[in-house]
Amino acid sequence: MTRIYKNILILTGAGISAESGLATFRSSNGLWNNHKVEDVATIEGFERNPALVHDFYNELKVEVQKAEPNPAHFALTKLQQEYPAEINIVTQNVDTLHEKAGNKNVYHIHGQINQAVCLNCGHVLETWGDVDTETICPQCEVSGMMKPNIVFFGENLLCMDKVEVFLRKCDLFISIGTSGVVYPAAGFVQTAKYYGADTIEFTLDMTANNYLFDKHVLGKAGETLPKYVDELITSLKKNPAE
Numbered sequence: 001m002t003r004i005y006k007n008i009l010i011l012t013g014a015g016i017s018a019e020s021g022l023a024t025f026r027s028s029n030g031l032w033n034n035h036k037v038e039d040v041a042t043i044e045g046f047e048r049n050p051a052l053v054h055d056f057y058n059e060l061k062v063e064v065q066k067a068e069p070n071p072a073h074f075a076l077t078k079l080q081q082e083y084p085a086e087i088n089i090v091t092q093n094v095d096t097l098h099e100k101a102g103n104k105n106v107y108h109i110h111g112q113i114n115q116a117v118c119l120n121c122g123h124v125l126e127t128w129g130d131v132d133t134e135t136i137c138p139q140c141e142v143s144g145m146m147k148p149n150i151v152f153f154g155e156n157l158l159c160m161d162k163v164e165v166f167l168r169k170c171d172l173f174i175s176i177g178t179s180g181v182v183y184p185a186a187g188f189v190q191t192a193k194y195y196g197a198d199t200i201e202f203t204l205d206m207t208a209n210n211y212l213f214d215k216h217v218l219g220k221a222g223e224t225l226p227k228y229v230d231e232l233i234t235s236l237k238k239n240p241a242e
């Protein structure tokens, strides 16, 4: 019999958005394939050639804005609406498909494509328009200091104070569409498990940190996740006393 959970933490990666037409990072046609990571996803790369980095994310922004959520995102909406637990979603994705699907409590630890941060004053500008080396910060009015609000390699993740709390108190940790290669997110499952959570992952291919999960569901999340969410919701009816 499935346990009744009080606190669910969901970690998502690029795989949950694959069925929405957005490339994952490490697949054969992955996002990095045509670009060097050190050029477009490091602070050094940004300092070397900010125009190239802005161009890269401006192009990606157009793709992302066009994308629509898929059944995996909508399954999470259903879970949040119908399962009476605290349910938080921590995403490594810089797209906004969780929000577009109506997901609540979404935390973007790797930043958001539709944001830029001013390196002069810290203001976060929300925009689907282009940002470039001439963009003026609406707060401090300094130009040329905006950086895509994407966490580059070597930078600190966002929202980590909240995530640390979620990891300690969750009793179910669900990982969806992430290869388990990039830390610290790849280590979240270990913390959740240490504090007593059941752990389950949904992925297409076996992940690098798979030994840390109690269960693996291989397949497209758009197909596997809605079924799992239905099982969780059905289990509530089978455990009426809890």
Ligand code: OAD
Residues within 6 Å of the ligand: 012, 013, 014, 015, 016, 018, 019, 024, 025, 026, 027, 030, 041, 092, 093, 110, 150, 151, 152, 153, 176, 177, 178, 179, 180, 181, 182, 202, 203, 204, 205, 206, 207, 219, 220, 221, 222
């Ligand atoms: P990866 O590209 O490393 O991994 C994608 C995972 O999704 C793989 O395990 C695939 O098997 C799985 N997958 C693909 N299609 C799927 C589907 N339809 N259903 C379920 N699973 C599917 O992407 P991430 O793990 O998200 O950081 O990458 C982590 C970070 O690496 C990214 O956030 C990015 C990059 O550096 C930043 O941009 C800051």
